[in-house]
Amino acid sequence: MSETVRSETPFGLIVPERMGKAVLGIAEQVGGMGVLTGQLVARMLPPRIDRFELIRNMHKMGVRSVGIVSSTALFTGGTIIIQAAPLVVRFGATAIIGWAAGFAMLREVAPLLIALMFSGRVGANNTAELGTMVVTDQLDALRALAIDPISYLILPRVISMIVMLFALNVIGDLVALTGAVIGANALLDVDFALFMDSFLTMLEAWDFVLSMIKSLAFGVMIAITSCYFGLTVTGGAPGVGRAVNSSVVAAAIGIFVMDYFSTFVLK
């Protein structure tokens, strides 16, 4: 016979109790990420980084992501033109399509979409890898060998993610621009010279710098969340799955929150 488990919390307090638990859970996670960040900063003074691990991770996380980021950026650039085309034609604003597409891509669309793609591909994979290492005692094995897992394992991954997302954002911006140029030429009959004229004269260097600042901030967010959720896995293989899910959701929320505040502060 199945046994019914009854909550001892009075009915009226169930919602506040659950909200309180959720708040405490979030506080614990944010605090844990803060502690991890502190540990990473401590290992940077002076830097103790395994160069082989750094290069291996930069290749795995960055070089192998170029294809997926480029294809995302190319189609995003083209999509912006498709969306803008009816309005541009209605108002006869083909002369400023280069500025409009560049402004939207550099300031918002490219860093945001590339970061989300990176989080889904690299961040999720990183959480799964670290989580698997935790549940199979590989992290304990490192410690038993007198090797600090934060210096050896985590720091190279965090640096790789930040640096490679920055690099991918530069590539993504250029590819998205190419997609926009192709789209503008095909749909609006705007040639390359006209497109680049408004792009170069109306956009400022700050627009590009802002894109880079955002990608750095998103890189930090993805790196810390993916490592934190990987390192705190419990419950074997199902726990790894849950951690990957939590990591991707937390990184996405963090990216959007950071995007809002960075846009507000650096507008």
Next chain:
Amino acid sequence: MILLRNVSLRLKGAQVLRNINLEIPPGGVFALIGPGASGKSLLFKVITGLLRPDEGDVHVDGDCLTGLGDIELGPIRRKIGMLFQNYALFDHMSVYENIAFPLRRLFNYSEEQIAQIVAERLHRVSLPGFQDRFPPGLSGGQKKRVGIARATAQRAPIILYDEPTAGLDPVNSQKIYDLIRDEQRAQGTTAVVISSDVAGLLTVADRVAMMHRGELLFAGTTAHAQRSGHAAVNQFVHGLTEGPL
């Protein structure tokens, strides 16, 4: 020598180690036996400083582990080689890299010396030619043997083997026990072995300790264990179905 004095540990509210007093003398093969979930693997983690006891002291080779952080524990951990229950091989490294890893990180061996040691270790565990394979492509028994090769590569004076024969057939199990015995004699190390295969383990062990529900029930020579008057020890050592366990 490994010395545990009044060691107690709680995990997630449960008392998993209760007032353990144990002395593991240097040299020889020391068997740590007991039913599943009796705290044997946790005791290994306490000895290596991976878990800190709530009460009591742990001494390894004269050094007390109490209050030491990971950095201070480094020199003590270098004296200990450990085979983990589920191998804990690094999946992203080849067999060669796994065995070479502690040698590269902890010692100043040249690459030629490391290559020699790895080849010798792989020959010793009967896995010559496996150096370029990766752990996910190995069987459970092969992973165990690579784990043993890694645990013994650094020539640590103390080697902890957690279930070195789990999942192996009787012939390969006995080969592993013989290997542990031969290694211990050749290097003069202290080998501490956890195994559920009590009959096989006792063929090579000099001394035995038995744990049950986080408590130490018995510690003594293998001969004493085999004729122990303690009902639970007698039942477990002789694999009897009738008894308190």
